[in-house]
Amino acid sequence: MTxxxxxxxxxxxxxxxxxxxxxxxxSAQETIKVGILxxxxxxxxxSETTLxxxxxxxxxxxxxxxxxxxxxxEAVVVDPASNWPLFxxxxxxxxxxxxxxxxxxxxxxxxxxxxxxxxxxxxxxxxYPVQYEGEESERNVFYTGAAPNxxxxxxxxxxxxxxxxxRWVLEGTDYVYPRTTNKILEAYLKAKGVKPEDISINxxxxxxxxxxxxxxxxxxxxxxxxxxxxxxxxxxxANVPFYKELANQGIKATDIPVVAFSVGEEELAGIDTKPLLxxxxxxxxxxSIDTPANKAFIEKWHAYTKNPKRVTNDPMEAHYIGFNMWVxxxxxxxxxxxxxxxxxxxxxxxxxxxxxxxxxxANHHITKPVFxxxxxxxxxxxxxxxxxxxxxxxxxxxxxxxxxxxxADWVKLNxxxxxxxxxxxxxx
Amino acid sequence: xxxxxxLLLVAWCTAWVLPAAAQTGADTAYAxxxxxxxxxxxxxxxxxxxxxxxxxGPVLRALTDNRLLYRPDDxxxxxxxxxTVTDARTGAAVNPEGLKPVRVNNRVRRAIDAALGTLNxxxxxxxxxxxxxxxxFKARDAAALPALDAALARETDAVVKRTMQEARAAALLARPxxxxxxxxxxxxxxxxxxxxxxxxxxxxxxxxxxxxVRDAAARGVSGIETRQALMANVQNAWYGVSLGSVLLLAAxxxxxxxxxxxxxxxxxxxxxxxxxxxxxxxxxxxxxxxxFLFDWSLPIAIPLAxxxxxxxxxxxxxxxxRHLYGRPLExxxxxxxxxxxxxxxxxxxxxxxxxxxxxxxxxxGAFEVFGLSITxxxxxxxxxxxxxxVALNLILKATSFGLKTRAVTQNRRMAAAMGIRTPWIDAxxxxxxxxxxxxxxxxxxxxxxVSPNLGQGYIIDSFLVVVFGGVGNLxxxxxxxxxxxxxxxxxxxxxxxxxxxxxxLVFIILFIQKRPRGLFALKGRAVEx
Numbered sequence: 001m002t003x004x005x006x007x008x009x010x011x012x013x014x015x016x017x018x019x020x021x022x023x024x025x026x027s028a029q030e031t032i033k034v035g036i037l038x039x040x041x042x043x044x045x046x047s048e049t050t051l052x053x054x055x056x057x058x059x060x061x062x063x064x065x066x067x068x069x070x071x072x073x074e075a076v077v078v079d080p081a082s083n084w085p086l087f088x089x090x091x092x093x094x095x096x097x098x099x100x101x102x103x104x105x106x107x108x109x110x111x112x113x114x115x116x117x118x119x120x121x122x123x124x125x126x127x128y129p130v131q132y133e134g135e136e137s138e139r140n141v142f143y144t145g146a147a148p149n150x151x152x153x154x155x156x157x158x159x160x161x162x163x164x165x166x167r168w169v170l171e172g173t174d175y176v177y178p179r180t181t182n183k184i185l186e187a188y189l190k191a192k193g194v195k196p197e198d199i200s201i202n203x204x205x206x207x208x209x210x211x212x213x214x215x216x217x218x219x220x221x222x223x224x225x226x227x228x229x230x231x232x233x234x235x236x237x238a239n240v241p242f243y244k245e246l247a248n249q250g251i252k253a254t255d256i257p258v259v260a261f262s263v264g265e266e267e268l269a270g271i272d273t274k275p276l277l278x279x280x281x282x283x284x285x286x287x288s289i290d291t292p293a294n295k296a297f298i299e300k301w302h303a304y305t306k307n308p309k310r311v312t313n314d315p316m317e318a319h320y321i322g323f324n325m326w327v328x329x330x331x332x333x334x335x336x337x338x339x340x341x342x343x344x345x346x347x348x349x350x351x352x353x354x355x356x357x358x359x360x361x362a363n364h365h366i367t368k369p370v371f372x373x374x375x376x377x378x379x380x381x382x383x384x385x386x387x388x389x390x391x392x393x394x395x396x397x398x399x400x401x402x403x404x405x406x407x408a409d410w411v412k413l414n415x416x417x418x419x420x421x422x423x424x425x426x427x428x
Numbered sequence: 429x430x431x432x433x434x435l436l437l438v439a440w441c442t443a444w445v446l447p448a449a450a451q452t453g454a455d456t457a458y459a460x461x462x463x464x465x466x467x468x469x470x471x472x473x474x475x476x477x478x479x480x481x482x483x484x485g486p487v488l489r490a491l492t493d494n495r496l497l498y499r500p501d502d503x504x505x506x507x508x509x510x511x512t513v514t515d516a517r518t519g520a521a522v523n524p525e526g527l528k529p530v531r532v533n534n535r536v537r538r539a540i541d542a543a544l545g546t547l548n549x550x551x552x553x554x555x556x557x558x559x560x561x562x563x564x565f566k567a568r569d570a571a572a573l574p575a576l577d578a579a580l581a582r583e584t585d586a587v588v589k590r591t592m593q594e595a596r597a598a599a600l601l602a603r604p605x606x607x608x609x610x611x612x613x614x615x616x617x618x619x620x621x622x623x624x625x626x627x628x629x630x631x632x633x634x635x636x637x638x639x640x641v642r643d644a645a646a647r648g649v650s651g652i653e654t655r656q657a658l659m660a661n662v663q664n665a666w667y668g669v670s671l672g673s674v675l676l677l678a679a680x681x682x683x684x685x686x687x688x689x690x691x692x693x694x695x696x697x698x699x700x701x702x703x704x705x706x707x708x709x710x711x712x713x714x715x716x717x718x719x720f721l722f723d724w725s726l727p728i729a730i731p732l733a734x735x736x737x738x739x740x741x742x743x744x745x746x747x748x749x750r751h752l753y754g755r756p757l758e759x760x761x762x763x764x765x766x767x768x769x770x771x772x773x774x775x776x777x778x779x780x781x782x783x784x785x786x787x788x789x790x791x792x793g794a795f796e797v798f799g800l801s802i803t804x805x806x807x808x809x810x811x812x813x814x815x816x817x818v819a820l821n822l823i824l825k826a827t828s829f830g831l832k833t834r835a836v837t838q839n840r841r842m843a844a845a846m847g848i849r850t851p852w853i854d855a856x857x858x859x860x861x862x863x864x865x866x867x868x869x870x871x872x873x874x875x876x877x878v879s880p881n882l883g884q885g886y887i888i889d890s891f892l893v894v895v896f897g898g899v900g901n902l903x904x905x906x907x908x909x910x911x912x913x914x915x916x917x918x919x920x921x922x923x924x925x926x927x928x929x930x931x932x933l934v935f936i937i938l939f940i941q942k943r944p945r946g947l948f949a950l951k952g953r954a955v956e957x
Contacts (some may be wrong), residue, residue, distance in 0.1 A: 046879055050781075204926065205929060209875060211668075223628040224631050225629065240876070250793075278534045415948075
């Protein structure tokens with residue numbers, strides 16, 4: 001076979017494979033379509049594939065209960081392949097071509113920013129399940145992950161109170177989430193009386209794999225005679241080599257604890273956690289939390305994936321809450337019309353998996369409990385601290401100059417960035 | 429009458445309490461340990477050590493391993509040993525129903541370390557005693573002083589004795605109201621230790637009430653700092669060599685496929701990934717069938733990774749690349765496509781998440797040489813990279829296959845005229861380059877994620893190294909990898925990881941402008957051909 005012939009056949013085969021992936025289950029009766037916009041290939045597939053699976057499971061379960069408004073739900077899965085512009089294209093395809101009623105998707109902030117104009121233009125609904133840097137509230141987006149005040153700030157409070165930490169290393173990957181979170185944390189720490197020389201902020205590129213210099217620097221920063229901790233916003237793949245280097249250089253959690261905002265059960269599945277014993281993570285959900293709802297959820301997940309070793313994590317719970325809120329809102333509104341569902345969603349309550357009841361707020365964020373967990377040797381977390389009640393998500397950080405006066409309220413003000421000083425909608 | 433009663437009560441109490449003091453101390457300790465509150469558990473540990481209960485050691489060890497159980501209802505404490513559960517105090521068998529593990533957090537863990545340290549100071553084994561002294565040193569607890577003095581009086585091993593003296597100095601400095609003269613000599617002991625923890629202790633003294641102590645501490649700090657600044661350069665150099673050897677491993681296979689054969693092989697990183705996944709499979713198999721072989725998993729994985737990646741390489745060469753010789757742009761696109769196919773294939777087969785590849789015992793941990801901490805894993809990778817380099821040189825220079833390879837790359841038609849089957853030499857050379865990449869994957873699985881994206885992180889760096897070193901020259905690749913590694917590590921502390929990398933890229937671009945053929949350019953007619 002000539003090369004060109006081979007190539008064209010390969011292209012046809014590839015096209016067929018993609019076609020089946022995006023193809024929808026044909027059914028005789030009318031269905032309500034739900035879009036799933038998570039990367040199934042490329043760098044983000046490691047995190048996002050699980051979310052696609054959990055959405056399919058939730059939809060299947062809802063259909064067993066009889067669907068929504070008497071109609072079956074139908075999942076439309078597309079693969080934006082970790083490619084940010086492709087996210088916008090695929091979102092447009094879902095809304096305009098497949099006519100989905102709502103989309104559950106995105107992981108990175110840049111992918112969310114990339115699809116925003118599409119959701120605004122075509123007026124649809126996006127449920128975004130991942131903890132993010134805040135500083136945003138859009139009419140068409142519902143944020144079911146944590147805002148900085150639901151993860152970063154309580155974690156720092158815990159370290160200050162329980163571990164008596166006085167010196168801080170803010171270590172992050174170089175992109176928008178760590179930079180904004182660290183800006184907020186820096187302002188917060190300074191307001192708490194931490195001196196500027198006791199804060200060290202550092203960024204490394206995506207996928208950093210050689211941590212020798214940084215870990216040595218952390219070690220020497222920690223030798224100032226004050227208790228030191230690392231607040232890590234290191235993203236995804238760079239975490240494993242970072243923790244391996246910490247272990248190799250003999251930094252234990254009892255000396256310099258590391259609290260991470262992007263390390264969950266899924267990420268720990270790829271490492272030997274014995275040397276990481278006691279390092280911390282802050283989340284709104286841990287698989288190890290012992291509640292009947294969580295137990296049932298994990299059982300269903302194992303049965304659905306046919307793998308008793310699969311772990312559950314925080315963004316999965318966010319999708320669980322978001323999906324059920326959407327179902328309730330659609331049933332309450334009696335229609336899937338985006339405008340009506342958007343108007344109905346604030347105020348909808350849904351039991352989360354950790355024993356509380358989350359509520360969708362007027363700023364399109366939800367209330368969540370915050371847990372601090374210590375890594376155990378079996379790759380799970382042991383909850384060592386939790387907030388008293390549920391914390392309402394703040395779209396605009398109270399710590400930053402530009403956002404302190406802003407308020408998001410889509411119910412009364414119908415505005416995502418109302419300035420309380422100038423009394424105008426439209427930002428600072 | 430009333431006073432009389434009180435006196436009587438006091439007398440009765442003392443009479444009853446004194447002989448039983450140890451007993452009640454242990455009672456409170458055990459009662460407090462059987463709790464869900466971390467501060468109770470912490471207090472329980474301290475009480476247990478003070479009580480001198482003979483069971484304290486086993487109880488604390490069980491607590492560290494999560495084997496200490498308690499029943500919330502009746503505050504019973506039990507130790508789990510495999511399948512058997514026994515009462516923590518009496519050693520009698522206990523019904524395991526309703527027992528929950530006593531929870532441990534960092535605070536409790538620190539308390540355990542300090543307590544076990546104090547308990548183990550008199551252990552028969554010198555290494556245990558040294559670890560114990562280290563733990564006491566870290567705890568800086570004045571309460572450990574009597575135990576340290578007792579242990580010091582009996583200690584015979586010089587190394588352990590020094591650690592104990594350091595621990596004693598640290599504990600003494602933590603005791604409020606210790607005599608100034610003793611504090612000054614303690615500062616000297618700590619300064620002599622000279623590591624970052626010594627620095628931490630001395631810096632903590634900057635607010636000491638006594639002027640002389642403050643001065644001595646400041647002198648100690650500046651002494652240690654001067655030494656550490658010097659060591660920092662040595663350390664950077666070592667980190668540079670270590671990073672360089674990783675770059676060398678990643679790039680050396682490419683030095684064959686791109687350097688010697690001239691194929692722009694974008695799927696090179698995926699060969700590295702295949703090698704890493706081979707390691708994972710080997711370890712999985714060993715874990716299931718023969719756990720005792722675990723330390724041998726890497727030596728076993730090396731030839732298998734070479735064969736697996738090499739076979740895939742030959743397959744790619746035979747099916748795709750051989751049709752594209754002389755068309756670099758199309759080769760680039762085709763191999764890039766292959767890299768995506770391989771990534772997605774691995775993702776479908778193994779799932780998108782990271783796979784766990786464990787480190788054999790000889791590759792974990794670190795050791796100190798003149799205050800420079802060197803991790804075993806990195807050291808082995810440097811040694812391994814050099815071994816691969818030497819082996820590859822030998823193959824190319826000292827075997828008949830190497831001779832033929834060089835002949836074909838220098839003058840294909842002449843080589844063919846001499847009876848060399850050039851297509852097969854092409855295939856095997858490509859297979860060799862890919863196989864070497866697979867071998868690199870075995871090493872990289874130790875320091876990086878084993879995920880489908882593993883290769884992507886190395887492909888650009890590999891091309892940089894080969895182009896910088898001079899295409900077609902293995903020595904150039906070696907020098908380039910080490911130069912880039914060391915330069916990167918000296919830039920990183922000043923410029924940060926992000927800017928450091930940018931600066932390095934700019935430097936290479938400028939360098940290539942000046943010397944388009946890299947550091948060691950091939951000379952002669954072959955180049956012009």
